[in-house]
Amino acid sequence: MKILVAVKRVPDPNATIKVRPDGTGIVTDNLKYVVNPFCEIAIEEALRIKENHGGAEVVLVSVGEQVCQEQLRTGLAMGADRAILVLQDGDVEPVIVARALAKLVEQEQPDIVMLGKQAIDDDSNVVGQMLAEMLGWGQGTFASEVKLSEDKSSAVVTREVDGGLEDVEMPLPAIITADLRLNEPRYASLPGIMKARKKELKEIPLGDLGIDQSVQVKVHKLSPPPERQAGKKVETVQELVDLLHTEAKVI
Amino acid sequence: MSNVLVFAEHLHKKFSKNALVAVGAGQAIAAQSGGECYAAVFGAGIEDLAKELSEYGVKTVFAVEHATLEHYAPDAHAQALSALAEDKGCDIVVGTASSIGKDLLPRVAVRLGAGMASDITAANDDGTLERPTYAGNAMATISIETPRKVISVRATAFEPATKSSAGTVEKVDAKIDEAALKTKFVSFDETKSDRPSLTEARRVVSGGRGLKNGENFKTVLEPLVDALGAAMGASRAAVDAGFVPNDLQIGQTGKVVAPELYIAVGISGAIQHLAGMKDSKVIVAINKDEEAPIFQVSDYGLVADLFKAVPEMKEAVEKLK
Ligand SMILES: Cc1cc2nc3c(=O)[nH]c(=O)nc-3n(C[C@H](O)[C@H](O)[C@H](O)COP(=O)(O)OP(=O)(O)OC[C@H]3O[C@@H](n4cnc5c(N)ncnc54)[C@H](O)[C@@H]3O)c2cc1C
Numbered sequence: 001m002k003i004l005v006a007v008k009r010v011p012d013p014n015a016t017i018k019v020r021p022d023g024t025g026i027v028t029d030n031l032k033y034v035v036n037p038f039c040e041i042a043i044e045e046a047l048r049i050k051e052n053h054g055g056a057e058v059v060l061v062s063v064g065e066q067v068c069q070e071q072l073r074t075g076l077a078m079g080a081d082r083a084i085l086v087l088q089d090g091d092v093e094p095v096i097v098a099r100a101l102a103k104l105v106e107q108e109q110p111d112i113v114m115l116g117k118q119a120i121d122d123d124s125n126v127v128g129q130m131l132a133e134m135l136g137w138g139q140g141t142f143a144s145e146v147k148l149s150e151d152k153s154s155a156v157v158t159r160e161v162d163g164g165l166e167d168v169e170m171p172l173p174a175i176i177t178a179d180l181r182l183n184e185p186r187y188a189s190l191p192g193i194m195k196a197r198k199k200e201l202k203e204i205p206l207g208d209l210g211i212d213q214s215v216q217v218k219v220h221k222l223s224p225p226p227e228r229q230a231g232k233k234v235e236t237v238q239e240l241v242d243l244l245h246t247e248a249k250v251i
Numbered sequence: 252m253s254n255v256l257v258f259a260e261h262l263h264k265k266f267s268k269n270a271l272v273a274v275g276a277g278q279a280i281a282a283q284s285g286g287e288c289y290a291a292v293f294g295a296g297i298e299d300l301a302k303e304l305s306e307y308g309v310k311t312v313f314a315v316e317h318a319t320l321e322h323y324a325p326d327a328h329a330q331a332l333s334a335l336a337e338d339k340g341c342d343i344v345v346g347t348a349s350s351i352g353k354d355l356l357p358r359v360a361v362r363l364g365a366g367m368a369s370d371i372t373a374a375n376d377d378g379t380l381e382r383p384t385y386a387g388n389a390m391a392t393i394s395i396e397t398p399r400k401v402i403s404v405r406a407t408a409f410e411p412a413t414k415s416s417a418g419t420v421e422k423v424d425a426k427i428d429e430a431a432l433k434t435k436f437v438s439f440d441e442t443k444s445d446r447p448s449l450t451e452a453r454r455v456v457s458g459g460r461g462l463k464n465g466e467n468f469k470t471v472l473e474p475l476v477d478a479l480g481a482a483m484g485a486s487r488a489a490v491d492a493g494f495v496p497n498d499l500q501i502g503q504t505g506k507v508v509a510p511e512l513y514i515a516v517g518i519s520g521a522i523q524h525l526a527g528m529k530d531s532k533v534i535v536a537i538n539k540d541e542e543a544p545i546f547q548v549s550d551y552g553l554v555a556d557l558f559k560a561v562p563e564m565k566e567a568v569e570k571l572k
């Protein structure tokens with residue numbers, strides 16, 4: 001069994017993000033980068049499947065600049081077996097990431113592709129679904145539980161949806177995207193970090209994959225969001241309720 | 252001159268606000284593109300539902316019937332929706348960024364060879380679109396460069412369609428290649444509640460880790476929620492800890508709400524939480540830590556122990572009635 005995990009390098013969710021005055025992007029000076037939290041959960045799930053189902057190869061893939069190596073090494077230190085970095089400068093739009101992944105799926109023939117449900121920088125929430133359609137596979141998005149059948153021919157995925165939890169079933173190979181409650185990712189251990197240095201990390205220029213790279217969605221500029229002003233502090237509950245009634249007129 | 256096809260989702264053959272917002276947004280986008288606005292309802296036995304929607308100012312509502320569409324499943328719906336858009340000459344497909352819209356529309360974009368913009372908050376007159384990124388820390392102005400376009404809209408950012416001229420209803424047999432279907436619906440464990448739904452409520456009261464456990468949500472928070480006739484929400488920390496079900500999570504990666512009144516109780520105000528509620532009209536925070544970031548976006552802040560303040564507030568609210 002083989003599991004491919006798509007891993008994106010993103011700014012630390014705890015960092016304060018500021019838009020550059022010229023609107024061409026965000027201020028990146030001293031910005032710390034991490035594995036997209038949802039991708040970390042995806043890696044963890046792949047490792048658990050490997051541990052609980054009698055072995056599997058876990059292969060990480062990232063599309064981006066040379067520095068994405070750092071996040072792939074983090075995943076290798078968690079326990080993934082090898083990694084592929086599809087090299088491309090600048091932002092790569094989701095549909096092109098999906099095409100690159102589809103190409104690698106052709107080459108690697110995995111049984112499952114795990115992704116995060118959403119990258120916390122572009123907040124698109126589209127790559128897994130696009131990839132599923134490109135491959136003609138079933139999809140279990142926003143997964144909070146993954147159960148493989150005994151013979152590993154199918155999966156039941158519990159999904160976090162509006163209004164509750166939904167179970168869907170699909171044959172493998174399939175696409176699964178991780179939601180927050182799927183698992184608690186492990187930390188890389190020191191021996192894990194040592195071992196990760198020796199694991200294979202292959203680089204392929206995006207151009208070598210032979211996919212259509214024409215722009216579908218163009219980002220013109222970023223602007224800061226409208227600021228909300230802090231209002232007043234009230235001293236008592238009664239004062240609060242009176243103000244909500246007479247001033248704000250919302251109760 | 253592109254025509255718009257709106258995907259109108261429903262649950263148990265009832266439209267939620269999501270469907271009407273999608274129609275409202277579709278109409279706005281059609282007005283800009285100079286085309287007509289159509290809508291589609293999918294399912295088995297949904298003709299009455301289509302009729303209901305036809306009163307909201309769309310040209311035609313397509314009632315797309317097929318046994319495989321009875322429950323939502325992404326591959327069947329993607330096949331049917333993209334085939335319909337092609338057959339009816341609609342180059343723009345619009346839906347809501349709900350859990351169904353997010354699951355479905357990217358697949359439709361691939362099938363149509365269309366560029367996809369998700370979770371947009373505005374459609375500008377010059378054809379560009381706005382969408383929040385980085386947990387709402389930046390607004391991106393984007394454009395879809397392909398002739399065909401798929402757009403999911405943020406439900407809080409567009410006005411729902413209102414009843415106006417009546418359009419027609421057209422029954423359509425869905426084009427579905429059943430052999431290609433992979434994702435099968437198994438079951439839906441629905442969170443049952445008598446309260447208004449989170450994304451439709453005029454008032455929302457949310458609890459965070461400060462509530463300490465699920466029992467306190469019931470005994471401390473819920474009486475206030477009900478006194479206000481509000482919906483109940485939660486922070487990720489409260490959901491992760493198992494205090495409340497997952498579908499109450501508000502934020503960057505949960506639901507986005509913008510009610511008239513939002514009360515955050517025992518919630519610190521992390522950026523990921525703010526991303527889901529900072530467009531609310533009036534924000535109230537109750538927190539014992541006066542430095543909590545939630546106060547920076549609150550119209551009214553009360554520094555207090557929630558276990559004292561919330562029951563008091565419930566009493567005071569009831570006295571108003
Ligand atoms: C990838 C990612 C996605 C995320 N998505 C979301 C999301 O969608 N939604 C979301 O909410 N979060 C999200 N988060 C988590 C977010 O960063 C915060 O960790 C979370 O919002 C904190 O929840 P909280 O405010 O309830 O808990 P805390 O931050 O622990 O705050 C608890 C607050 O309660 C107050 N308090 C404690 N006791 C009392 C008392 N007796 N009386 C009054 N006040 C009291 C404290 O002063 C404190 O301010 C995400 C994080 C990541 C990394």
Ligand SMILES: Nc1ncnc2c1ncn2[C@@H]1O[C@H](COP(=O)(O)O)[C@@H](O)[C@H]1O
Pocket residue numbers: 005006007008009036038039042061062063064092094097114115116117118119120122123124125126127128
């Ligand atoms: N550049 C990238 N490299 C690798 N995986 C990515 C990349 N961009 C997106 N993904 C994957 O797709 C998921 C969803 O991203 P998005 O659709 O952009 O929100 C992420 O959690 C990743 O698993």
